[in-house]
Each structure stands twice: as structure tokens, then as C-alpha cells.
Amino acid sequence: MAVLFIVTFATMFMVDLGPGDPASVLLGDAITPQLIKQVHHDLGLDKPLIERYGSWVAHAATLDFGKSYRTKQPVWSSIRQRLPVTLELALLAQLLALLVAIPVALWTAYRADGRLDRLWSVGSSLAISSPAFVLGLVLAYFLGVRARWFPVTGWTPFGQSPLDNLRGAFLPALTLAVGEIAVYSRLLRADIIATLQEDYVLAARSRGLSDLYVLVRHALRPSSFSLLTLAGLSLGRLIGGAVVVESLFALPGVGQLLIISINTKDVLTVQGIVVFVALAYVVINATIDVGYAWLDPRVRGVYAR
Amino acid sequence: MTAIEGLPVTVAAGIDPTMPPGPGGRSTASGVATTRRRGRASRVMAILAIMWLGLVLVLAIGADLLPLAPYDAPVGGPRETPGLRLHEPLGTDAIGRSQLSRAIYGARVSLSVGILSVLLGLAAGGTLGMIAGYFGGKLDAVIGTLNDSVLAFPPLVLLLAITAIFRQSLPTLIGSLAVLSTPSFVRLARAGALSYKEREFVIAARSMGASHARILTRELLPNLMFSLLSYSFLIVAVIIVAEGSLSFLGLGIPPPTPSWGGMVATGRDYLATDPQLVFTPAVIFLLTVLSFNVLGDRARRRFDTRASALS
Amino acid sequence: MSPLLQLRGVSTWFETPAGAVRAVDDVDLTLVAGRSLGLVGESGSGKSVLSRTIMRLLPPNAKVSGEVIFEGRNLLSLPRREARRLWGAEISMVFQDPMTSLNPVVRVGRQLTESMRLHLDITRREAQRQAQDLLAQLGIPEPGRRMRGYPHELSGGMRQRVSIAAALACSPQILIADEPTTALDVTIQRQILDLLGRLRADRGMAMMLITHDLGVVAGRTDDLAVMYGGRIVESGPTKVLFRTPRHPYTAALLASLPRIGARKHARLETIPGLPPTVIDPRGCCFAPRCQYATTECQQEEPMLGEPDESGQRFACFHPIDAVTSVTAGAGGEQ
Numbered sequence: 018m019a020v021l022f023i024v025t026f027a028t029m030f031m032v033d034l035g036p037g038d039p040a041s042v043l044l045g046d047a048i049t050p051q052l053i054k055q056v057h058h059d060l061g062l063d064k065p066l067i068e069r070y071g072s073w074v075a076h077a078a079t080l081d082f083g084k085s086y087r088t089k090q091p092v093w094s095s096i097r098q099r100l101p102v103t104l105e106l107a108l109l110a111q112l113l114a115l116l117v118a119i120p121v122a123l124w125t126a127y128r129a130d131g132r133l134d135r136l137w138s139v140g141s142s143l144a145i146s147s148p149a150f151v152l153g154l155v156l157a158y159f160l161g162v163r164a165r166w167f168p169v170t171g172w173t174p175f176g177q178s179p180l181d182n183l184r185g186a187f188l189p190a191l192t193l194a195v196g197e198i199a200v201y202s203r204l205l206r207a208d209i210i211a212t213l214q215e216d217y218v219l220a221a222r223s224r225g226l227s228d229l230y231v232l233v234r235h236a237l238r239p240s241s242f243s244l245l246t247l248a249g250l251s252l253g254r255l256i257g258g259a260v261v262v263e264s265l266f267a268l269p270g271v272g273q274l275l276i277i278s279i280n281t282k283d284v285l286t287v288q289g290i291v292v293f294v295a296l297a298y299v300v301i302n303a304t305i306d307v308g309y310a311w312l313d314p315r316v317r318g319v320y321a322r
Numbered sequence: 323m324t325a326i327e328g329l330p331v332t333v334a335a336g337i338d339p340t341m342p343p344g345p346g347g348r349s350t351a352s353g354v355a356t357t358r359r360r361g362r363a364s365r366v367m368a369i370l371a372i373m374w375l376g377l378v379l380v381l382a383i384g385a386d387l388l389p390l391a392p393y394d395a396p397v398g399g400p401r402e403t404p405g406l407r408l409h410e411p412l413g414t415d416a417i418g419r420s421q422l423s424r425a426i427y428g429a430r431v432s433l434s435v436g437i438l439s440v441l442l443g444l445a446a447g448g449t450l451g452m453i454a455g456y457f458g459g460k461l462d463a464v465i466g467t468l469n470d471s472v473l474a475f476p477p478l479v480l481l482l483a484i485t486a487i488f489r490q491s492l493p494t495l496i497g498s499l500a501v502l503s504t505p506s507f508v509r510l511a512r513a514g515a516l517s518y519k520e521r522e523f524v525i526a527a528r529s530m531g532a533s534h535a536r537i538l539t540r541e542l543l544p545n546l547m548f549s550l551l552s553y554s555f556l557i558v559a560v561i562i563v564a565e566g567s568l569s570f571l572g573l574g575i576p577p578p579t580p581s582w583g584g585m586v587a588t589g590r591d592y593l594a595t596d597p598q599l600v601f602t603p604a605v606i607f608l609l610t611v612l613s614f615n616v617l618g619d620r621a622r623r624r625f626d627t628r629a630s631a632l633s
Numbered sequence: 634m635s636p637l638l639q640l641r642g643v644s645t646w647f648e649t650p651a652g653a654v655r656a657v658d659d660v661d662l663t664l665v666a667g668r669s670l671g672l673v674g675e676s677g678s679g680k681s682v683l684s685r686t687i688m689r690l691l692p693p694n695a696k697v698s699g700e701v702i703f704e705g706r707n708l709l710s711l712p713r714r715e716a717r718r719l720w721g722a723e724i725s726m727v728f729q730d731p732m733t734s735l736n737p738v739v740r741v742g743r744q745l746t747e748s749m750r751l752h753l754d755i756t757r758r759e760a761q762r763q764a765q766d767l768l769a770q771l772g773i774p775e776p777g778r779r780m781r782g783y784p785h786e787l788s789g790g791m792r793q794r795v796s797i798a799a800a801l802a803c804s805p806q807i808l809i810a811d812e813p814t815t816a817l818d819v820t821i822q823r824q825i826l827d828l829l830g831r832l833r834a835d836r837g838m839a840m841m842l843i844t845h846d847l848g849v850v851a852g853r854t855d856d857l858a859v860m861y862g863g864r865i866v867e868s869g870p871t872k873v874l875f876r877t878p879r880h881p882y883t884a885a886l887l888a889s890l891p892r893i894g895a896r897k898h899a900r901l902e903t904i905p906g907l908p909p910t911v912i913d914p915r916g917c918c919f920a921p922r923c924q925y926a927t928t929e930c931q932q933e934e935p936m937l938g939e940p941d942e943s944g945q946r947f948a949c950f951h952p953i954d955a956v957t958s959v960t961a962g963a964g965g966e967q
Binding site for chain 1 (some may be wrong): 721730
């Protein structure tokens with residue numbers, strides 16, 4: 018709760034923090050004293066701080082972040098317009114990351130110190146070290162420009178053509194996913210290796226069950242708790258990464274809006290996006306608990322009681 | 323689980339390639355021999371990383387003494403390809419400026435920004451974390467809440483928000499990146515202080531009438547410094563990536579000062595025809611980040627084993 | 634008296650950075666069809682490693698030599714695919730701690746039926762019915778409801794019953810029980826041991842009962858093998874070993890057992906010293922703690938002798954009966 022307070026207060030305060038008067042930034046050349054007063058009144062800058070915070074939170078709670086001075090549109094409606102793109106990217110990347118990371122982790126844990134495991138320990142270092150803007154361009158060059166498998170720029174709404182939409186979203190999603198794949202697979206590998214020493218895994222093996230069955234049915238689920246936490250946390254990181262990827266592949270998402278708003282000094286929109294993302298981040302982390310209950314029946318019992 | 327939050331990617335993942343090998347269904351495997359082989363590979367990687375970082379560092383520091391072409395004026399035709407020659411081995415950029423000299427001067431920005439802001443973050447985060455862990459109580463709660471608040475923003479979004487408010491300049495950049503790196507150090511230092519404050523040597527110092535300040539600086543700090551510094555490598559890697567991303571988005575150091583991220587960004591328009599404009603700075607960037615990660619992993623691992631041997 | 638499972642010269646050691654650590658050293662052991670064998674030793678004597686060697690459940694840094702013969706095939710060199718067909722179906726294992734040997738996130742029913750469906754080739758419904766019968770047979774109330782639940786909903790004793798049911802699901806010929814009652818309350822221990830004994834008799838199964846507690850095997854197993862420092866130091870019919878232990882270690886173990894009819898508040902005998910951590914290949918490994926030890930014991934390793942007419946074998950230069958004369962002789966040599 019205290020975190021929420023500080024986060025919102027800090028974001029609201031953002032406008033005041035900047036050098037110079039926000040009104041002069043917003044108005045550009047057309048400065049007149051009346052207009053400045055008008056802007057101050059619109060932004061509520063003429064009221065005391067606490068009162069301003071109160072009314073700002075009251076509005077923000079209903080997703081009313083004010084109106085952009087640039088587009089004259091409510092900030093929330095322009096966020097909402099672009100949200101599906103960013104959300105699809107983040108979820109697709111997350112899905113891709115888990116789809117690749119889980120089998121890789123299972124195999125590298127099963128054959129720990131094997132050839133593939135050692136290869137992967139180098140490969141994943143490389144993946145972790147590649148920032149989105151480098152990776153995105155490498156992928157765009159080889160899979161887009163050279164192989165022509167995927168378009169390098171542009172976005173087709175899902176409703177218009179699901180196939181084109183997925184084709185267009187693939188490269189950006191993959192760019193976001195690669196780093197996550199490396200991190201997820203390393204974490205899960207370590208946890209599976211620990212689980213494989215557990216008595217219940219030995220017991221399952223002593224019943225003659227196949228290695229694959231034991232890995233998937235007995236070792237995977239108890240090993241996924243840290244992965245779940247990390248996956249939740251990394252959704253926030255994916256949103257951050259989406260800024261770069263959207264700008265790189267020219268996708269009309271929230272990240273692109275953020276960059277445009279920063280470049281045009283559209284402070285209210287920046288403020289709206291920042292608080293929205295931070296709140297989403299807090300909410301996501303709170304929902305991770307639900308996932309724990311799904312993974313571990315013991316936790317389920319605690320919640321029921 | 324709380325330890326995971328806030329730490330950079332590599333740290334959070336708890337990566338340890340020398341983890342004991344699991345029963346891979348082989349009743350007789352030479353687990354020890356392969357681990358040794360893996361250890362040798364990791365040593366080679368570390369040596370290569372040190373060599374690369376040393377080279378970049380020497381070039382960056384000595385850039386003014388080297389017979390380099392100016393980084394902000396054309397020296398040849400546009401988009402000359404790299405090649406094995408004495409004159410401009412890395413080619414030229416879109417308007418004919420020397421890629422080599424831009425890369426070296428770009429290294430100055432990336433390294434100084436990365437190292438300076440992490441040192442600032444280390445100082446601020448280390449101090450706050452030590453105080454929080456050592457004194458506990460309300461002070462701990464306040465610092466913890468502030469820390470969580472910073473962590474509630476995705477790193478790059480926070481960075482962009484700060485950039486939106488302040489003018490683009492080197493001090494702003496270093497300051498905001500320092501803010502970004504602080505929370506990890508707060509957590510590390512706090513956890514360390516918590517574990518050390520009940521140890522005999524601290525209790526002994528306290529019973530001899532040492533002041534809090536003395537205990538913090540003379541007893542806790544030397545013990546924590548080692549682990550904080552070993553994590554610094556990993557955090558420098560994260561910060562360099564953040565700086566690069568910001569420059570790539572055109573929100574980093576303003577031109578004409580070259581930066582690696584900016585070089586990649588300008589090269590991007592020529593990706594289809596002259597991919598080397600992207601790949602040359604990208605490879606330099608990647609190798610640098612990788613080197614920091616490799617050394618960081620190694621430093622942390624060495625520290626961790628020592629810590630477990632102590633307790 | 635046909636041997637069902639035969640261990641010949643089985644050794645297990647672990648490669649560690651500090652060097653090889655030998656946990657099981659040249660063990661010969663025979664499990665006869667339908668009979669029960671107690672394997673007794675202090676913690677660290679290698680008995681658990683031995684059971685895991687038989688089941689090939691060792692960590693990757695373990696090395697094994699020797700043979701474990703079952704139905705003419707060496708279990709240690711069998712391809713895993715074929716060995717898996719025997720595990721659970723012909724040879725099963727019950728683990729020490731029921732708190733850790735059942736998977737906390739898998740339903741009890743699945744843990745019971747998965748091996749049946751694998752080995753017996755029966756339908757899901759049939760497997761469930763059989764598992765439910767088995768649970769009822771093992772004295773678990775409301776077996777149907779338990780099958781749908783998770784292990785954490787059961788008490789320790791109930792969990793161990795479920796573990797046993799999982800091991801017995803495919804009616805194996807051999808059951809290896811590794812300290813099956815050590816983690817349980819004393820009152821429950823008895824119930825579980827009696828249950829195991831009854832099931833063994835009913836099913837004509839062979840059982841290897843591993844324990845550190847001679848009281849557990851007393852009157853329960855047909856044969857007994859005493860392990861010390863990774864070696865079998867004495868073996869034979871349980872009754873004979875209890876009556877006339879020849880190896881000083883067996884005698885010491887027996888002396889440390891509380892007896893009914895003993896004087897009240899009598900001090901229990903203890904064995905001085907600690908079991909060896911790393912086995913010194915030279916000499917008898919019990920020598921440092923043995924009151925009868927001579928220089929011969931420290932320099933040469935006593936081998937397990939041929940069985941006498943009662944079936945007893947022991948590895949000792951100075952067995953209990955001959956103690957007086959041998960100590961006198963040893964004194965004379967010096």
C-alpha cells in the first residue's frame with residue numbers, strides 16, 4: 018500500500034520536478050500570461066500539493082489521466098488504443114519463452130554437464146548479454162531482410178488477419194523472448210537438478226517409470242516455483258523491452274506512444290503511461306500467488322482455511 | 323523469493339553453471355571430470371573477457387593520444403566496408419565518419435556512464451542497505467518501502483520518465499542510471515548486514531564500546547565490500563545495456579558525441595544494404611556486455627563459495 | 634533355497650574432489666525367494682548406498698563394480714530400458730521418510746497407479762480399482778477419497794502405508810525396505826513392521842529390511858547380515874546371530890540393545906568411538922574400536938569365512954568364542 022502511495026505521488030510530482038514551468042513546455046511559443054494561468058488551472062497547479070494529489074488519485078483511479086495537450090485526446094483512450102499491441106507482444110514473448118525454456122531446462126538438467134548443457138551455458142550467456150535493440154536488428158536482418166520469412170516493420174490488427182498479425186508479431190516477440198529463454202532455462206535447470214535428488218523422484222524411478230515421465234510428471238512442477246515468480250516479474254521487464262522493440266519494428270504500441278510523448282514533451286501522457294505500467298506491475302506480482310496455489314496443493318489448503 | 327526481485331537478470335536467475343550435476347539416469351558417470359572441463363572453459367572465457375575489457379578500456383582512456391581520425395568529421399566516402407587495412411579498418415558511417423574512432427569515443431561514454439553510475443549506486447545503495455540491515459526497525463521499513471517503489475517501475479520506463487523531465491546531458495544520464503542500480507545494492511547490503519550483525523566480531527566490537535558508525539565502517543563494510551563489488555560487474559552490464567537502449571532510442575547523450583547505441587540506431591536505416599553499419603557497433607557492444615557478465619558470474623561464484631565456507 | 638537376488642563383489646565408491654570415497658566394499662549377499670533378510674548397521678555403514686546400488690539410484694559421481702544377479706541377469710549392467718521393466722514390477726523399494734518419498738504435488742491415486750499402468754498393461758479404471766483395494770488391504774480408511782487427495786493431507790503413518798502400497802502395486806518378488814520406520818513414531822513403527830511382515834508372508838515375497846536397529850529385525854527376519862564400514866562383517870540366520878554372535882561388532886550391537894528382564898536403570902552398553910568416514914583399505918575396519926584388536930587386525934583384512942553348519946559366516950581373526958586363547962597367543966608373539 019505504501020508502495021502504491023509513493024509510486025503515484027512520485028508520478029504525479031513528475032510534472033513539478035522538471036526544470037522550468039510545465040506550462041511553458043506545453044504551450045511552446047504561444048505563451049501569454051492568461052494561457053499560463055489557464056494551463057496551471059487545468060493541471061491544478063494553483064492548488065496546494067495534498068489537494069492536488071487527492072484529486073489526481075481520484076481521477077487516476079477511474080483511469081482518467083487528463084487530456085493530452087498535444088492530441089487533445091484523453092490520455093487513457095490513447096493508451097487503451099495501443100494497449101492490445103503491447104499486451105499481445107508481451108504475452109506472445111512470454112509464451113514463446115516458456116515453450117522453449119521448459120524443454121531446454123528439462124534436457125540440460127537431465128544431462129547436466131553433457132555436451133548440450135555446456136553449449137547452452139555459453140549460448141545463454143550470450144543471449145542474456147544481447148540487448149533488445151541489437152538482437153532485434155540481427156533477427157530482422159537474417160529472418161526478415163535476408164530470408165524474407167517475416168516482415169520487418171508494420172502491424173496488422175489481429176481482427177483483420179490473424180495470420181498476418183502473428184507473422185508480424187513474431188520477430189518482435191522473439192526478440193523479447195530470447196533473453197527470457199536464457200534466464201528461465203537456467204533458473205529452471207538449477208531447480209530441476211535440485212528436485213532430481215529428492216526422495217520422491219528416486220521413489221518414482223524405483224517404480225520403473227521412464228526418465229521422461231519422471232521429469233515431466235514428478236520433477237517439473239515442484240521445480241517451477243521460482244520460475245513462476247520470475248515470469249511474473251519479467252512481465253514488467255517485457256513491457257520495458259517493448260519500448261525498444263516497438264520503436265525498432267515500428268509497432269503502434271504503448272511503448273511507441275511513450276517515446277513520441279517524450280519527444281513532444283507531452284508530460285501528461287508520459288505520466289499516465291508510467292503510472293499505468295507501474296500499477297500493472299504491482300497487480301501482476303500480486304496475482305502470482307494464485308499461480309502458486311495452482312502449482313502446489315499445500316498452498317491451496319492454506320488458502321481454503 | 324524476495325531476493326530475486328530487483329536484481330538484474332543474471333543475478334536474479336541464480337545462475338550457477340557449476341551446480342552439482344543431477345542424476346541424469348546414469349548410475350556411473352564421470353561427473354567430476356566434466357565439471358573440471360567446464361571449469362577450464364569458464365577460465366578461458368574469463369581470460370578472454372579480461373583481455374577484451376582491458377583493450378576497450380585502454381583505447382577509451384588513451385583515445386586522445388591515439389592517431390585517430392576526428393569522430394565528428396568525414397574522413398572518406400560514406401559507408402565504406404570494414405576490411406583488413408591500416409586506414410579505417412572498421413569502415414565509415416553513413417556520412418563518411420570514421421567508425422573506428424566513433425566506436426572508441428563511444429566506448430568512453432558507455433564505460434564511463436556504466437562504471438560511474440554503478441559506483442554511485444554502489445555507494446548510495448550500499449550505505450542505505452547497511453543502515454537498514456544494521457539498525458532494522460522503522461528505518462529498515464522506510465528504506466525498504468522506498469526501494470520497492472523504485473522497483474515497481476520497469477527499469478527502462480523509469481529511465482525514460484526521468485529523461486522526459488530533465489534535459490538530456492551526461493550528469494542526468496549518470497544520475498538516473500545510478501538511481502536504477504541502487505535498489506539491487508540496497509538489497510544485497512541489507513541482507514549482508516543482517517547476517518553479519520549477530521556475528522562474534524560485531525558483538526565483540528560493540529561490547530568494547532565501538533560506536534555505530536565505527537562498526538558500520540570498520541566491521542561491516544570490509545566484509546560486505548567484497549560481495550558488493552563482485553555483483554557490480556553484473557550490474558555494470560545491465561546499466562550499459564540500459565544506456566545503449568536509451569541512446570538507441572535517441573534519448574541518451576545528444577549528438578555529435580558518439581555512443582554505441584546511437585551508432586546502431588543510425589546504421590539501422592541501412593540494414594538492408596549495409597548491415598555492417600549495425601553489426602560493427604553491435605558486436606563491440608555485445609562483447610563488452612558479455613565480458614562484464616562473464617566476469618561478474620565468476621566473481622560472484624567465487625565469493626559465494628567463500629561465504630559458504632566461512633559459515 | 635533358491636537364491637533370488639545375488640550380490641557378488643559389489644563395491645560402490647564416490648568420486649569427490651578430495652578423492653574416491655568407498656561406501657560399499659566387496660559385498661556378497663544372497664536373498665532367497667520368499668525369505669526376509671535383515672541388513673543391520675550404524676549410520677554410515679553403507680547399507681543405504683547398497684540398497685541404492687541395487688536399484689541404480691546413485692548420483693552420477695558414484696562408481697559401481699561387481700554383479701547383482703536377478704533371474705540370471707546382472708542388474709548393474711542391464712540396459713536402463715530393460716532394467717526399468719524390472720523396477721517396480723519385480724523389485725521395489727520403500728524409502729525411509731514418507732514425508733519426502735511421496736511427491737507433494739501429485740495426487741495419491743496417480744502415484745499408486747502410474748506403475749501399474751506401465752507394467753501391468755491395464756486400463757485406468759482397473760488400475761484405480763486395484764489401487765483402492767490395495768489401500769484398503771493396507772488399513773487405510775476411505776481409500777477412494779484418499780486417492781483423490783494429496784500426500785500432505787495424510788499422517789506420517791498413513792503416508793508410509795501409501796508408499797508401501799506404491800511399491801507393492803505390481804506385486805513384485807522382491808521388496809527392499811530402507812529404514813521404513815525410522816522416521817515414524819514408535820507406536821506406528823510396530824504397526825508398519827507387522828504390516829510388512831504380514832504382506833510378505835501373504836504374497837510369498839522376498840524382503841530386504843534395512844535398519845540401524847537390531848530390535849527391528851529381532852524375530853522378524855529369517856536371515857541377518859551385519860554391515861560395518863561398507864563390508865559385511867557377519868551373516869547368518871537371525872536366531873543364530875542373536876544367540877551366538879561371533880563378530881565383536883555384532884556382539885557389541887547386541888549388547889547395546891535394551892532387553893526386557895534386564896535390571897532396572899541398568900546402563901546400556903555403548904560402542905566406543907565413531908564409525909569410519911573414509912574406509913582405510915588396510916586391516917579390519919572395526920579394529921580401531923575393537924577391544925580384541927591386534928596388530929594383525931590393523932594390517933590384514935579379515936575375509937568373510939565359509940558358512941558353518943548353522944549357516945553363520947563372519948569376518949574376524951578373533952571371533953568371540955576363541956577370544957581368550959587368541960589374545961593369549963597374540964600376547965605371546967609380541
